[in-house]
Amino acid sequence: MSTQTDFAALFPDEVVTQARTRLLDVPGLSGKLALITIDNGHDHTRPSTFGPGGLTSLNAALDEAFAAEPAAIAVTGKPFVFAVGADLSGIGQIAEREHAHQVAQTGHDVFRRLTESTIPTFAFVNGAALGGGLELALSCHYRTVSEGVGAVAFPECFLGLFPGWGGTQLLPNLIGADAAVSVIIENALNQNKMLNAKKAAQLGIFDELLESADFLEESVRWAVRVVNGEHTVQRPEIDRGQAWDDAIERAKGIVQAKTQGASPAVTKTVELLELARGNDLDAGYAAETEALADALMTDELRSGLYSFDLTQKRAKKPAGAPDKSLAREVNKVGVVGAGLMAGQLALLFVRRLKVPVVITDVDQERIDKGVAYIHGEIDKLQGKGRLTADAANRLKALVTGSLDKGAFADADFVIEAVFEEMSVKQKVFDELEQHVSPEAILATNTSSLSITEMASKLQHPERVVGFHFFNPVAVLPLLEVVRGARTDDPALATAFSVGKQLKKSCVLVKDAPAFVVNRLLTRFMGEIIAAVDEGTPFDVADKALAPLGLPMSPLVLLQLVGPAVAQHVNETMHAAYPDRFGISENLDRFVKAGKTAVWQFDEAGNQTVDPEVAELWQQGDNPSTTEQVRERALKALAEEARLMLDEGVVAEAQDLDLCMILGAGWPFWLGGITPYLDRAGYAEQVNGKRFLEPGVASVPPA
């Protein structure tokens, strides 16, 4: 291991997690227990991570522990946190492979001391154990966990990395290859799903599950029994044959489905899990170290860290939001519209804000159906155990319907989700203004119409905001908060406050057509459709973006959004920017024919073009290749993103990326989109410059 000063200087801003050793006399144990506590000196809002300083401290604590020749060695964390992984901010600054290699190697070296120890070693996992923290626990011979622990996971693949401090080798040899695939690959790629203590113990990650009230005391008691031979820890026999083969195949399938091979490190994970079959830590760790050093030096991983950082920090502190103190209280909400979208919105508002929610529509029948739908959804939640009976009663009582708009008189916040047409929406707002107070916020869920125009006929246009959700509302976190030309700060502050209470990630957007997500998606979809119109086969055009690993191909996205909706947005965009947004007559015909999907699937799962669609789609005779379609679509995105930034639609490229990640589910390894456009050269080709400085979402210059 290199000298301490060199190593520690790698991460100049590291919040060092100190490791402290205490030698304890324990009843029933002949000899001492060396208890190592890892603690970064902050409370649980700043969990402990490992950088070079932390590893160095742990190494010294182990020196002290071993020197005392104790009967047992145990490691535990500060209250609520065991350790949550490597210091990601430090990793983001590494510019040389040699340093990445050092970080990888040192983690292995230090943790492995616990594995190779002839003195029994224990991890008393008292709190969150993620990534490198979990690897530290797995490196010990035995593990207890507190029932109160809610976060046990390997999030690395979620970021575009893999557990590189032993996780890929230790976990499958402890709990079996299939369970390891579930934890390392499946959960991570499934929105970073985590295990709680009970589930983790059931999988075999922990040997003993203990109540939290006296977790440390009972862990020590348990450890004494193990050391004295009074309790033998049972470990399952690991199937290294067929079961391992099947697990690897399953892993490959998941990786392909979720990434299409666009994340080199995630692909590598499967290789490392296969290597673990040999249960040879020397070979396995050596492979992990080299692979980790490589992975840390890829732009894909740096974009992943950038994306993660955006979703953790920028998402919670929206750029450009007015002072929080200007926000008004919202104690009653109105929803105009009783259709599916409005129903989803009403349900979200009542669950999160727990205030009266009144819905309205054009007739009583629609209203009754709407309320019934919402009550039904509440009942479903109760049935699933997500709500107690008391809570369900409370929420149902809060949701009512009214034909008479007078019921909105004391509403503080009203959102409309009616038909996407300006005159209809203006009429709704005009009617509402007769009843609501001058300060009540009037919000619109429009995806493409102008907020300014919608507010223009009102007496108090300053309280109108765009409040654009993404479907499905319960799942997608993005909320585009749109400031109209006359919108004032208190109204905007209130919108951000409500958005936060709804547990959405808000991004401030200027009142420009289709805001962010729909504008970018429409621009890029437009290129795909145009290519098909020109004569490119459907599957050639649809596969063109496969190397990016988008959540779904363009034509599948079109189906999900709904071609009618998509065409509607197209029309708005074409009116605003005719040079860049065309109208496809084929798509028009497609919509008028009532078609929703280009693709159809037979029983075997084979994908073919719906013959009726092929029939109505009049293609030209100028097909493009996959590469040409890809290039054209990405250049279009680069152009559009640049124009949006120049127009001030959002403050910075980071906001565009955050929107695409949280609103369109675009993957971390693209960094949303602008890092990818930089990396692939399109930003410079089209705009003459990058979106982001090198090092922000890519490997920094050496």
Place this chain on the structure above:
Amino acid sequence: MAAPASAPADSRSAARAVRDVVFVDGVRTPFGKAGKKGLYAETRADDMVVKVIRELIRRHPELPPERIDEVAIAATTQIGDQGLTIGRSASLLAGLPQSVPGFAIDRMCAGAMTAVTSVAGGIGFGAYDVAIAGGVEHMGNHPMGEGVDPNPRYVADGIVDPSALVMGSTAENVHDRYPSLGKDRTDAYAALSQQRYEQAARAGKIAADLVPVSTRSGEQGWGLATADEPPRPGTTTEDLAGLKTPFRPHGRVTPGNAAGLNDGATGCLLADAETAAELGLPVGMRLVGYAFAGVEPEVMGVGPVPATEKALKRAGLSIDDIGLFEINEAFAVQVLAFLEHFGIADDDERVNPWGGAIACGHPLASSGVRLMTQLSRHFAEHPEVRYGLTTMCIGFGMGGTVIWENPNFDTAGSGK
């Protein structure tokens, strides 16, 4: 309870039967020294009570937790980590069923003792079958007198002398009251307490009653308290002779012949005798009687005397019937005042055989149950003894005494 004159004479007006109360078992945390450098400097008082409750449950798997009818926990200063109705709060934190109620109680030094007597009254009356009683004081977090606001009339109307509010001064006052109790005797008693404690500790007797407690330290990392922190083994009268007398110049009361400022928690299980038999709970002691009495606050240390006289009289016993004593050692002089009154020698083997608070500490509200737990162990070791007594002086001028009977007492072939 007298029947109203107009009511017909029937079984309802018959005297209510009192049930027998038994002390099942008791445990405590190791005691620590109060203050920033003490064992429990970063540990919460309520967490200490939680460990005690959980240990009682763990030691008695034969007791279904839902059978516990009350959790009475004493603390002198009932705010912060000793607030929130600690009997209830600590029960919930300990994982007892939500159906088990709890309360908080205070009689300063005799808090836990009062928790026991109150709950015992409930059992005797038939309102409870099984209960937990105990006490806690974290004097590091809550020094004596925290938040108090004495009424000016105390001084203005001469209700108490100012010295009554300082425990050490009351001890000096006891020396004045009983001039035959000199510093030579109190120091000798203190050294004896340390010596007896050490012997008992070496024999493993102290550890048997302790529940280990995890102790947080931001600076050193987690530790585990497994032994009392305050004892000073090997203390001699020479060591004690030179100590300062903080309450009076050239006084007699020193930090060495008094208990220190400490942190700790205690708890015990009490039950109706029939319920104990039904559940298969062991019987450590049987409650015979108890009494509290007030004395002049300026000499609070003599409290155990009238309390004991009263308890003995009510029980129809005399001091000669008592074969074992656990008396709290707030100050050596108050122990000796009690012994002298009853004609018991300073070094009588029946008194505090395992040493006392001078060695292990006196976390105010908790001590009463420590005395009881230890007495129950002595009863097990001495089947020839029939009656024992736990007694303590109480700040503000009181004494409390509880008389117990040894269930192991064997009438045939016992001499006493």
